[in-house]
Amino acid sequence: MVSIRLPYLGSAVQYGHTCVGLCSLLVTLLFVLLIRQLAKQRRPPGFPPGPSPIPVIGNIFSLATEPHVFMKKQSEIYGQVFSLDLGGYSTVVLNGYDTMRECLYHQSDVFIDRPSLPLFNKMTKMGGLLNAKYGRGWIEHRKLASNTFRYFGSVQKQFERKISEECMFFVDAIDDHKGKPFNPKHLVTNAVSNITNLIIFGERFTYDDHDFQHMIEIFSENVELAVSGWSFLYNAFPWIEYIPFGKHQKLFRNAAEVYEFLLLIIERFSEGRNPQSPRHYIDSYMDELDQITTESDSIWSKENLIYSVGELIIAGTETTTNTIRWAMLYMALYPNIQEKVHKEIDSVLGNGKPPSLEDKQSMPYVEAVLHEVLRFCNIVPLGIFRATTQDAVVNSYTIPKGTMVITNLYSVHFDEKYWTDPGTFSPQRFLDSNGDFVRREAFVPFSLGRRHCLGEQLARMEMFLFFTTLLQNFNLQFPPGIVPNLTPKLGMTLQPLPYSICAVRRQQ
Template sequence: MFLLLRSALCSTCAATDRQTEKRFAMESALLDQLLGTLDVRGFLVFLMVFLLITDIMKKINPKNFPPGPWPLPFIGNVFNIDAKQPHIYMCKLAQYYGDVFSLQLGRDKTVVVNGYKLVKEALVNQADTFSGRPLTPVVYHINKGQGLALNTGYSWKQQRRFTLATLRSFGLGKRSLESQIQLEIQHLHQAMLEEQGRPFDPHLTINNAVSNVICSLLFGRRFEYSDASYQQLLRLIFEAIYLEGSIWATLYNAFPTLMNVLPGGHQLLFSDYNKVSDFLREEISKHQQDRDPSAPRDYIDCYLEEIEKNQGDPESVFYKENLCYCMLDLFVAGTETTSTTLRWAMLYLIKYPEVREKVQAEIDRVVGQERPPSMADRAQMPYTDAVIHEVQRMGNIVPLNVLHMTTRDTMLGGYFLPKGTQVIPNLTSVLFDKSEWQTPDCFNPGHFLDEDGKFVKRDAFMPFSAGKRVCLGESLARMELFLFFTSFFQRFTFSLLDKSEPNMEGKVGFTNFPLPFKVCAAPR
């Protein structure tokens, strides 16, 4: 139509005078400009329609895929999630859609699994099928999918095998490590005594003490509580762990190209991890300079030796950068989760003084005041053991676990999950499962005691996850929790300023941690 109109104008132009010719020439130019504009707009409309159709096609689920809330174009369900309490929100969604449902988090479909029976079915009964890790944009930016926790396939299996064997050789899960932990506890007690009953924030002090245990295994030394640079490093770890579970990480996973050029918490997350990684690289460089291959001192020395052994293998997964990311996983996980659990323990025993009195009575009866507690005491201290387990359950330290991925097509809860499906095993739904716990929402050490007061294990107790991806440092964490916890309440009684009630509201990032608080440590 536009072309015919233009032709008519040009014909008229030839039969008129020069002034009229100019006028029609101007109109013709304006028409050309309009036509060009319409072409651009048409292209943009076509592009938007194409992208919308593509987005809709991506949202079409495979046959018998788990149901879920309808996602918005392009952004999916990102902004449906309660950023402050995502684990609670997902438990509520399960009430409506069932224990297996799906979400569209940006460009990826994610299946959320709820309740003890189905989480066990996935992580334990189908352990191999659910042992994968998705390479999300956040993970790729932090460690390129290397290391231990977020690695997958052959590389992960090799790193896990080597790490377990190496850490065991340095005492992991053995009595030889117990004395190191007890020595660190003495340093921590001294730091608490120096407060002379004044209120203090226990966060970084406990972090430092717990971190020193994993530091002794990784690079053979500890750090003083007065070391300002190391304290700053611990702050960076805490901040990064919070941001890793925040809306910033979710948005980055959904729109990595856009978020790369925007400011926000995701940029701080990457900066924090870069600084921690730089610290670890310095430790590796120091070891390269002064190590004795005939006498390995720690994890770094052993890994460097493994690198040398595999130098001729082009497919080797042992190299310096992978060492850095393995250490990052061990360092971060070995510092923050145990420390957070101990802070929750302080708060719960302040809130429930009758529980604290029973714990201290059992400690006095079994251990006394003359020697430090040992792992050999645990079998004779069922009530204390039960309290520690209940703190872990109620503290719910890693509420949404770490992302899993299916390694093959499978069925779960009657639904089809194709290979490569991202999966969130909702540990909150397990630790608070009403069919597994008598009083799931109440702090009750009786959950782990039988009628005779003896300690009982509970299958639904999964704070360390389960199956192939169960926490590599579980045995170390259990030892640390028992020794630190019993030594705390052997030597001190903790209270808040003005004997006020503790705030039990947690703040959720990747972990669920207590809000900042100060305690007074009164020697017993």
């Protein structure tokens, strides 16, 4: 007799039950997460209206291209205060000068915080300076930075001479191209960054310092990556950190490389330090570290020093660099405007002497051109995201404490209530009938309130001296047959797409 043994099916059945159980658990978990995410997307009572969000993702995809333009268009539908859902983060968008002034100036202490976003936590642990939460840490770090920028920078006459010296290094580097086409980004970036370097490190870096150039390039790349779709998705779903691909991973790798480099140069420039006799920002920060006696002083740390130095470098470089690059582009694009700039510079500096800040009041047209570049090009169109420190009421809407707030500065500079034909590049709007420079109320490139750009005074000095020195020495024009693309490269700042330009020596 042949016996046939049937296979034992108990283990297979048990395995099947286990799989079914795990799948059920997973489906239940996903369902709970979905319900939780949808609940987060519900607008609180009295919250501003806005475009309908996609379930779970919200309005993130709407910010993929020209988010500042999208937000201004939405304000024409929903009003100057409206809301977006950014993956479960209920966000209020402020548009127009009247709203911006009400919130950032009259309610400055309410709209002064930073949102607790996973990306900010990952990058700086909500420390440092620019992304720090409102509180003693931010107040003390801003106070130190402001005092350092004044003491080592803007209040010293000799610092103006240092900027003028850098302007001549810049001119000499441009001269090396002998009027042939070149991309000015590299030279402008190095020249501008050196002004901030003088305050932070007490020294400038040569234009062929490849390590420092590499760091600046990484910083510039991160300014773009920080507002990419992947970054918004990371804020909504932090678990994607474990996905090995995506622009957020590039952002994190760049940050780690930059922080490692900054640690090295901080240690290098703190050598030979004489306590309480600071030579630059790093020494001043080290003096604060020396004073730590209690745990409450822990706002000062080596880690926060690295974050602060990095933020000051990029804030002091990216905005002014892009302003000058846009100014060069528009001078070549509008030779009639450039000719008026040349005439004014020649009339004030007829003997070929280098420009000084005292000459600014005698150059209203130069001032008007620089202001129009800042208005028209909107270097930082959305500012840096803010958050409310307490419940607020704006335009009869209720904005709860901790709500993320986006300030659409672009909408202010294109606010038809304050600007005639805002879509036209016209320096004349900053001049009166006598040709004198006129300040305009709805001009906020450095934002408003207590969290406005602390480097505004330094930036204005740099822009005037670099631009005037450049136009005193060169005539800017595009290579024959070249028409530049005026579409900005999107990021936290709006920078020109790479372009070539010819800087031809002027006959003095």
